[in-house]
Amino acid sequence: MDSRQRDRIHPSTIETTRERNFSTTTYTPPPPTTPAEPPVCTTIGCVRAANNIINALNTSVNPCEDFYEFACGSWNEDHPIPDDMSTFGTFSFVREQVRQQLRVLLEQEVTSQSVSINMARIAYKTCMNKTQLEELKTSLLF
Template sequence: MDPTAEPCQNFYQYACGGWLNRHVIPETSSRYSIFDILRDELEIILKGVLETPGSEDREAFRKAKTLYRSCMNESFIEQRDSLPLLEVLRVAGGWPVASTDWNITKEPNWSLEERLSLLNSRFNSRILIDMSVWHDDQDSSRNIIYIDQPGLGMPSRDYYFNDGNYQRVREAYLQYMITIAKMIREDLKISKDNVLVEEEMKTVLEFETDIANATAPVEERHDVTLLYNKMTIAKLQERFELNGFNWTLFIQGVMSSVNIEINSDEEVVVHGVPYLQELKAILSSYSASTIQNYLVWRLVLDRVSGLSRRFKDARVNYRKAF
């Protein structure tokens, strides 16, 4: 605390000023708190555990140590470079901004519900629509499917609208998107076209900004009782048809990965009603290629930190902007 500060004038300085005066955010971090200190101390202990050989280790310990060694094998990671990411792009249906021939006429099997269910079940990426299974808030003896507004590429919706430091982060985020797209095009031996990449990724950011604008702020979502809207999938389809979006197909696509059959009578809880009410108009305003660009970008965003050094370096300026 900073007892010299007047709490009625600046409560934050009064409550946290002592910490701010005694600590500097390290160059490698975008934040610094007591929890970050505890995490750093724990990682040192964990590093020692994972690097200590043990012939009597349980199977789970051996697997953890094998995974750790594979992640620490820098030469192997550098050697593979972008190959793991290129495989993800292939499975996800391609990245239009890093393709010479992606268009909806050549993708007759492309459908939004199938793309979203694949990303959810295969990659645990809940993009555009957050679908998950959890205890029913009003009946803890059963599990139920929840439909909610999604997370965003940046930490919160504030970064998409406010000026000042938020604008600096937003600009760094866009540059990050452009840089990675250019790198992937280069690896795929696609001719350089900086103008195309910049225009495409600016449109992707505009799309994500519209998505962010449709989401409800955190402060409006504290009362889960008000968020709770139970209905059948048939009713969900009736209320939120999203330009022909097949909710049963989407939900079944996710649940088939655990061999569970879903029909239109299945009950779900919708937490993101205001968001879903806005989503139809947003989807109508953008092309399939822009939507696919965004879906794949979010996949890429989650995986850059596990790639080679040049990808991590591209991430540095974006992280520093925080």
């Protein structure tokens, strides 16, 4: 057998090899993946925030016609601008709520375990004592 014959590949050998490679290789597509559900916050804070958003909506308005009125209409109706303010929004509303809560806490007669809270109460009561303030004003005049 000369070297040319030895280096030649017979066509039947190619077919057999090709058939073997294709018959043993099978493609299996990956299983379909379902998109993961987005996480839903169910903490008290999230539920309250969702409630505030829902309560602010004016669902009688078409959002495609007047989105601002749709999104904020009920809030604006329930929270008119006070006479002493030029604007009033959620930050103003929260600030007023905090001031009222702080006033209630500072005017309580209950003694706290915290020295800082007790000192804040004393300072508040001193500043709010109108009689003492009037006496101080008149004494400063003379």
